[in-house]
Amino acid sequence: MNGYHILLVEDDSMIGDLLQKMLVREGYQVTWEKDGENVLDIIHQIDLVIMDIMLPGEDGYQVTKKIKNAGLNIPIIFLSARNDIDSKLQGLTIGEDYMIKPFDPRELLLRMKKMLENQYGTFTQIKHVFIDAEHKKVFHRSLHQEVAFTAIERKIFFYLYENRDRTLTKEHFFDYLWQLEDRNPNIVNVHIKKIREKIHDHTGEIIQNIYGEGYRLNTHMKK
Structure with a gap:
């Protein structure tokens, strides 16, 4: 337990399950959603979001814009198989970071750690x-x-x-x-x-x- 509550928005069950288990093992509290439908209902409890882009219904960009438009300063990392420059630039414009699938879990954890420390300080x-x-x-x-x-x-x-x-x-x-x-x-x-x-x-x-x-x-x- 390290105090941080992570929201994972990922519709791929295999990736979501692996990420959830990894994050819990590292001491994070994790909420996993397979689409963006309920995100705004729980976002006030969240410290960092890991966001897929290709989701059922609204895509990850649209869900992220709703979070930002609500005035919530919560860091968001995009995880996506899209590796074209336009997708990366859009993700980095509305979110804080962008990682391409497949990725090394150690890199994700390190980026998360630095982002959380920059956002909330150290405890x-x-x-x-x-x-x-x-x-x-x-x-x-x-x-x-x-x-x-x-x-x-x-x-x-x-x-x-x-x-x-x-x-x-x-x-x-x-x-x-x-x-x-x-x-x-x-x-x-x-x-x-x-x-x-x-x-x-x-x-x-x-x-x-x-x-x-x-x-x-x-x-x-x-x-």
């Missing part, structure tokens, strides 16, 4: 939690489920993250967050409890209570 994954340190955002299970932290909860979480795998005492938290306020010994516990609830860390594996010392955000765990 740190700790079990089911995805952390965007640059933008101070935390996601639960997928990039469409951002954790709704309060301002103080966000400060505490990223203070733990910046000092990950290191035990922080309550005095550390007080010095960092409440320098001019009364130091209620329970206030850290209350906020940590709420953070754990919001990231579904009910067993305290991610934010661990080090008895008699403080709290530690653990990164060295199996996902």
